[in-house]
């Protein structure tokens with residue numbers, strides 16, 4: 001017997017909520033709007049889950065259905081993280097790739113059900129979902145770590161240095177370059193720790209630790225408001241525990257807490 005279907009519904013970058021405040025729908029109410037795109041995700045909790053974008057008319061969207069930003073749903077852990085990240089990445093990609101990047105023709109879904117590509121009707125170019133690698137790095141020096149407040153962060157909030165990998169770079173080269181550009185510091189002992197998809201719009205955050213071995217702290221004010229060294233026993237407000245930034249900090253602190 002096939003699993004029943006269930007749906008994760010998106011519109012205008014938000015996730016639509018059922019009447020009971022859930023994000024999993026058992027059907028797609030036709031009154032909400034036309035289906036713009038759909039992406040099968042896989043099996044979840046006894047049903048087959050598909051992410052769907054609906055064109056909910058803007059004028060009365062609020063009256064038709066409640067919704068929450070994707071970021072809110074991720075932080076609330078409304079679904080296992082990988083499902084929400086995958087759904088949001090694919091919906092974002094679909095919203096931003098309606099036309100062929102080679103000839104400008106219209107893209108349509110691949111005829112193969114197991115293929116995520118969209119195919120150009122004019123030139124047959126195949127467009128696949130984008131994944132953009134970014135590095136994020138915990139920089140340490142003795143028992144201090146470097147934390148920074150980005151220009152988009154609220155006052156008091158501090159996080160780690162992060163940035164996009166450039167074409168031709170290794171991940172380690174991207175770490176060293178981003179740290180130098182944003183802080184003026186030199187790092188070595190660059191060690192991979194873990195990774196996390198981050199669907200804003202389709203990033204893969206690759207987490208490292210790195211030891212500061214030189215340079216002079218000089219903040220790039222185009223990216224950061226403030227950066228400084230913090231003793232590990234007196235840290236400021238950190239990102240939520242669902243983020244790789246927080247997990248890198250916790251992973252760094254864990255051996256100290258356990259006395260290793």
Ligand SMILES: [Zn+2]
Pocket residue numbers: 100101102103104105120121122123124125
């Ligand atoms: Zn084309």
